[in-house]
Amino acid sequence: MERVDFLVVGAGIAGLSAAIRLAEVGRVLVVTKEELAESNTAYAQGGIAVAMGGDEDVALHLEDTMAAGDGLVNREAAAVLVSQGPRRVEELLEWGTAFDRYPAGEGGELMRTMEGAHSRSRILHANGDATGREIAVSLLRHVREGGVRAGSIELMEWTTSVDLIVEGGRVVGATLLDGEGGLRVVQARAVLLASGGAGQVYSDTTNPAVATGDGIAMAYRAGAAVSDMEFYQFHPTAFAAAGAPRFLMSEALRGEGALLVNAAGERFMERYHPLLELAPRDVVARAITREGMDGPVYLDMRHVKKDLKARFPGISRFLVGYRLELGRDLIPVRPAAHYLMGGVKTDVQGRTSLPGLYAAGEVACTGVHGANRLASNSLLEGLVFGALAAETMLTEAPLVKDELIAAPVAAGPAGVTSEAATEKWIRELRELMWKYAGLLRDADGLRQAKRGLDALRAAMPKGLFRRAVEARNLLVVAELIVASALGREESRGAHYRNDFPLHDAVGKHSVMQRGRLEFAA
Numbered sequence: 001m002e003r004v005d006f007l008v009v010g011a012g013i014a015g016l017s018a019a020i021r022l023a024e025v026g027r028v029l030v031v032t033k034e035e036l037a038e039s040n041t042a043y044a045q046g047g048i049a050v051a052m053g054g055d056e057d058v059a060l061h062l063e064d065t066m067a068a069g070d071g072l073v074n075r076e077a078a079a080v081l082v083s084q085g086p087r088r089v090e091e092l093l094e095w096g097t098a099f100d101r102y103p104a105g106e107g108g109e110l111m112r113t114m115e116g117a118h119s120r121s122r123i124l125h126a127n128g129d130a131t132g133r134e135i136a137v138s139l140l141r142h143v144r145e146g147g148v149r150a151g152s153i154e155l156m157e158w159t160t161s162v163d164l165i166v167e168g169g170r171v172v173g174a175t176l177l178d179g180e181g182g183l184r185v186v187q188a189r190a191v192l193l194a195s196g197g198a199g200q201v202y203s204d205t206t207n208p209a210v211a212t213g214d215g216i217a218m219a220y221r222a223g224a225a226v227s228d229m230e231f232y233q234f235h236p237t238a239f240a241a242a243g244a245p246r247f248l249m250s251e252a253l254r255g256e257g258a259l260l261v262n263a264a265g266e267r268f269m270e271r272y273h274p275l276l277e278l279a280p281r282d283v284v285a286r287a288i289t290r291e292g293m294d295g296p297v298y299l300d301m302r303h304v305k306k307d308l309k310a311r312f313p314g315i316s317r318f319l320v321g322y323r324l325e326l327g328r329d330l331i332p333v334r335p336a337a338h339y340l341m342g343g344v345k346t347d348v349q350g351r352t353s354l355p356g357l358y359a360a361g362e363v364a365c366t367g368v369h370g371a372n373r374l375a376s377n378s379l380l381e382g383l384v385f386g387a388l389a390a391e392t393m394l395t396e397a398p399l400v401k402d403e404l405i406a407a408p409v410a411a412g413p414a415g416v417t418s419e420a421a422t423e424k425w426i427r428e429l430r431e432l433m434w435k436y437a438g439l440l441r442d443a444d445g446l447r448q449a450k451r452g453l454d455a456l457r458a459a460m461p462k463g464l465f466r467r468a469v470e471a472r473n474l475l476v477v478a479e480l481i482v483a484s485a486l487g488r489e490e491s492r493g494a495h496y497r498n499d500f501p502l503h504d505a506v507g508k509h510s511v512m513q514r515g516r517l518e519f520a521a
């Protein structure tokens, strides 16, 4: 049993941005499943959208966010995001985040690029296409060297969070599995979930292996409300060569002029949206899926007269392994699961429905993205709402109690499933989700998914090791997605029902809590 003031689950942009503030007041423990650098944040390529051009730019950023979200964006949350964004990004600059400038160096102007559904070039980037990594590294540097009270943040790697501990209706800590497989109990005045998304619930994803929806599953099991789980964003352009990983081909490629062509070599986006290649992501992803039924779809940059190796060094390095080059070859792409708009239901201050539990970043659902997130709004979300959640925790968390909480007994079904059988079980779940609860859905397929998930639940991997914990969490996330997708009998944003292709007149959020699904405006 350990006691800290604040427990932060996740060390990406939301978790670190919160921890830096929490450390001013108390002892903070930040836990992460792998090395510190291995978060969804570090995989974000294109950039961070921020309106640094004054009031008009902020107003336009708000309208772009609202429009992309297809009638379901929480305007209050979006207004907070776009108006507090510039201040938070200035802070990153003060902490040494090196966004790309022209000319390079301190005196240069910040470079801004265009991405889908933005009305202005407002996406800052770093090292060309490694924006998330630069932000993650600079935040960690700030935690370690930059004015954060010495010893007030402990960073614990290779630690899997297992379950939240609830006492008298309040979240008072969590059980953790450390790198050696030992169970630890941590008591905290308040717990922040900043554990990112759940792309691993699908067989095709741009997300790293750590993205198994742990925070959402833990919160749901503890009784918290989750919202809008049917809205999974599929990034339109993940690399699509046989046997290759679904490496992200950043939206910024299209921002810099990449076209989409089908197997016949024809541009096709004019048949789908007036903004063509820069249409909202859900539209582009569905268009590629439809065109992809007749053969491969490609990104074409052969006409772009820019130094693409310098602008996209990470993508260019990846493509070398497949003997491809951005300005010379057609690059095969298809959609892959990328970002969950839904998550643990929170208000704009990061409060969940459970006292003592807060959430920020991709794990949370403030409604800021509605049914479809605007490109490059996710890093900004982590930065802004991580800071806000920390401020709330500082004002609301009660003083730590003297008496220790009763350590929960980790009871589960007897026996241990082998690693190989656990991997097979996880693979089946991911393939089932891709096939029946992916980009294009209908009632028959979703019911098939539900039957498959019921069978998987009956054969759930047993034991207390990381992959068994992740399997348990993936199943909860999958069940939440399927139940909400079955319940939403309309098409909106990233959720497309072949059997209900139209919008309802009024946009409603789905909310699931303790097995009950409701829709509320």
Ligand code: SIN
Residues within 6 Å of the ligand: 044, 045, 046, 047, 248, 249, 250, 251, 252, 338, 339, 374, 375, 376, 377, 378
């Ligand atoms: C990208 O670079 O396309 C990903 C950025 C994002 O998901 O907003």
